[in-house]
Amino acid sequence: MALSEIMKTLAVALTLAASLHPVGPLGELTDLAVKRVQVADLVAAAKFGTTQPIDDPAREKQVLDGVRTRSAELGLDPENAARFFRAQIEANKLVQRGLYARWTEHPEEVPQHRPDLGTEVRPILDRLTTDILAELKDTEQIRRPTLRCEVHATIAERSAVVLHRLDRLHENALSEAMRGVCF
Numbered sequence: 001m002a003l004s005e006i007m008k009t010l011a012v013a014l015t016l017a018a019s020l021h022p023v024g025p026l027g028e029l030t031d032l033a034v035k036r037v038q039v040a041d042l043v044a045a046a047k048f049g050t051t052q053p054i055d056d057p058a059r060e061k062q063v064l065d066g067v068r069t070r071s072a073e074l075g076l077d078p079e080n081a082a083r084f085f086r087a088q089i090e091a092n093k094l095v096q097r098g099l100y101a102r103w104t105e106h107p108e109e110v111p112q113h114r115p116d117l118g119t120e121v122r123p124i125l126d127r128l129t130t131d132i133l134a135e136l137k138d139t140e141q142i143r144r145p146t147l148r149c150e151v152h153a154t155i156a157e158r159s160a161v162v163l164h165r166l167d168r169l170h171e172n173a174l175s176e177a178m179r180g181v182c183f
């Protein structure tokens with residue numbers, strides 16, 4: 001069996017044992033990345049059928065500037081934190097694009113309710129930013145670019161996919177989001 005297969009099997013077994021959270025020291029951070037790609041469904045629902053584009057560079061700059069400022073206050077490397085959030089943003093847009101394609105092809109799947117981006121959806125993302133920054137701080141030591149970190153990242157990611165029953169779109173987005181976790 002290939003190493004990746006063994007790790008997937010191990011992740012599934014550990015998830016069943018833990019049952020609640022993705023496994024290991026990167027479990028919480030991975031959980032937050034999952035939440036962020038799931039909120040992308042609300043973002044897409046807020047924008048689809050309106051003139052609001054998927055890409056909003058001004059909002060991205062606002063998110064990343066905030067991350068740099070607050071990570072410096074926390075004693076995190078600002079550029080590293082910004083790089084992690086850049087991946088979160090790309091993952092979010094990947095889900096939005098996937099849902100747009102799905103909903104264009106199957107209009108009956110378009111959500112009935114259109115949440116308000118500014119007052120309902122972005123505040124959720126802002127709260128996640130705070131939680132993710134705190135978790136980046138808590139996991140600073142484990143997130144060095146080592147094999148140990150890569151193994152923990154794989155285990156947490158695979159267990160999150162099982163635990164949250166992610167479809168292929170959100171699984172791919174999570175993988176994008178976790179790309180640079182071991183800095």
Ligand SMILES: C=C(O[C@@H]1C=C(C(=O)O)C=C[C@H]1O)C(=O)O
Binds near residue numbers: 054060122
């Ligand atoms: C989530 C949004 O869509 C995109 C993704 C962003 C993000 O992940 O933070 C920010 C701006 C947009 O480019 C949004 O418009 O708020």
